[in-house]
Amino acid sequence: MRGLELVFFVISALRGQRLRSFLSALGVGIGVAAVVVLTSLGAGARQYVMSQFTQFGTNLMAVDPGRVKTMGMPGVLGGTTHKLTIDDAIAIGRQPGVAKFVPVVTGQGRVVGNGRGRSVFIYGVTHDAAAAWKFSVAQGRFLPPIDPHRKASYIVLGPKLAHELFPESSPLGRRVRVAGWSFRVIGVMTPKGHFLGFDLDDAAYIPVATAKALFNVDELNEIDVLAASSDAIVPIKRALKTLLIKRHRGQYDFTITTQDEMLATFGRVIGVITVAVSGIGGISLFVGAMGILTIMWISVNERTSEIGILRALGVRRGTVERLFLLESVVLAAAGGTGGLAAGLGLGAVLRLAVPGFPFETPPAAIAAALGMSVIVGIASGVVPARRAASLNPIETLREE
Amino acid sequence: MIELDDVCRSYTVGDSEVHAVQHVSLHIGAGEHVAIMGPSGSGKSTLLHILGCLDRPTSGVYRFRGRDVGMLSDDERSHMRQHEIGFVFQFFYLLARLTAGANVELPMLFAGVPKSERTRRATEALEAVGLGDRIHHRPDQLSGGQRQRVAIARALVMRPSLLLADEPTGNLDRSSAEEVMTLLERLRAGDRTLIVVTHDPEVARRAQRIIRMTDGRIEEERV
Ligand SMILES: Nc1ncnc2c1ncn2[C@@H]1O[C@H](COP(=O)(O)OP(=O)(O)O)[C@@H](O)[C@H]1O
Ligand SMILES: [Mg+2]
Secondary structure, eight states, rough: HHHHHHHHHHHHHHHHHHHHHHHHHHHHHHHHHHHHEEEEEEEHHHHHHHHHHHHHOOTTTEEESSSSSSSSOTSSSSSSOEEEEEHHHHHHHHHTTTEEEEEEEEEEEEEEETTEEEEEEEEEEEETTTHHHHHHHHHHHOOOOOOOOOOOEEEEEEEHHHHHSSSSSSOOTTTEETTTEEEEEEEEEOOOOETTTETSSSSSEEEEHHHHHHHOOSSEEEEEEEEESSSGGGHHHHHHHHHHHTTTOOOOOOEEEEEHHHHHHHHHHHHHHHHHHHHHHHHHHHHHHHHHHHHHHHHHTTTHHHHHHHHTTTHHHHHHHHHHHHHHHHHHHHHHHHHHHHHHHHHHHHHHHSTOOOOOOOOOHHHHHHHHOOOOOHHHHHHHHHHHHOOOHHTSSSSO | OEHEEEEEEEEETTTTTEEEEHHHHHHEEOOEEEEEEEEETTTTHHHHHTTTSSOOEEEEEEETTTGGGGGHHHHHHHHHHHHHEEEEETTTOTTTSSSHHHHHHHHHTTTOOOOHHHHHHHHHHHHHTTOGGGTTTTGGOOHHHHHHHHHHHHTTTTOOSEEEEEEETTTTTTHHHHHHHHHHHHHOOOOEEEEEEESSHHHHHHHSSEHHHHHHHEEEEEE
């Protein structure tokens, strides 16, 4: 018999019990919606983190003092660690395949100017930082290409800081003070947004040697290294390791992290969270499956005379089994489709309400959601369908 | 057409055996109209189910059109019911959610008859039982007699050679019963065999042959 006509016959049975069919499909629908929403949030979060990192370019790597396994506090392992110095950075810059290097000292400070003041992040960097981090200048210019050891009283403002201090006039050429040091503003950056919660625009950039003196530190917080190409990343990492171990008297007391590794680490963390959370959605799907199984079981027991008359009319046992299996699948698939629509709808509403909300439904998740509901339908229909097929027609036709 | 040779059918209920049909030997030719009478519990329905290939004898041989039904698989017997046998029951067993037309179409649906032909034949069958104007009615919109006529249309739409009716008038008033019986007789066209189980002597009297059953045995046969 044509499958589609079987489906229509089955739908007529489901429509005969509208409320009950709706409720049991709803159970699967909620499960599918939960899985879709949770995986979409996971994928959205992943994409958000990826975009956060890749906005700096993917060929970037970072050298940090101290040894860490994957992520954690640098310097917690091992005893003394050598300081990361500007000379280390310069030596790194001479390695083949290294396009740019940026020695970094960070600290917090209050920038005062034009009769106002604001506490911001201050980055001690070099001329190459703008290019390495893919920042661009809106007004004036970035720090000049001077010897990293040289101090200079230039400052470049992040756009938010510039606007807060100089709301009406151009800050170029104006003087600002940080911890008693006087700087001349030579540039303002273009807005860059946030990075993992940090406002990159509420910042200031000064020469690294100046920052060391200003914050009274004699080591770098980090050295950022930009590889000339992605193929160069792995050899550079190896070369840097050898180089720095030699410079640090044989001690491997630093950590080199490539962008790829960072992404992979975050990706793994988010992946684990997504799987765990989707598992919770999976549980509700399981509950939905139990609902369908129960309803189908009740339905078979209520419709014994229908089964009996079908058998008397010559419908084969296997066909009866397939009918009830199909009924369960149609029920679950209807619930799954509804749940999918609800999940996608919720995502659309969220993104409409909160622009840029990290909600990304992978196409595979859509296929998986529908596939899962069919599987749920089959799994929860097998037992009731078997029962329907095993009924003895003469027993079911004995009484009204 | 129908040959029963020493057919028994017993059920095991708990520790005891119930002998529903005992040592029945019977021959019914094509085109015959036979009534089966007997007190309740005498094995009439059991015998009818065996005749209709819904059930199998525990012992003895039942041949339908020369084939030993006891040797057929479940699917083969299903196929036989689908194409050779029509059933009419006391309680109609129409599917409440389907229209009269759709109920009549059911056997054809599962036999793979195309939709257009199904519609045509269902309409014809309903017209033949005088319900041509009730195709779109649901069973709950029909009287008992009308429901039984829909069931008859459904039993005959596959053009079976054997029509079995188990107390078809048991739930009907006198005039509906008359109507239904007249219809059954009229539709026994050609060499279609009709076997009716009944309590009602009026109904039985219409048959060419009456078989009386007591305690699973054929007690008396009157022509
Ligand atoms: N499935 C069954 N299990 C046990 N006993 C049965 C079953 N079907 C019928 N019987 C018994 O077999 C006997 C004949 O039943 P049945 O053929 O229905 O009688 P009738 O149709 O003449 O009233 C009865 O005693 C009945 O209780
Ligand atoms: Mg009976």
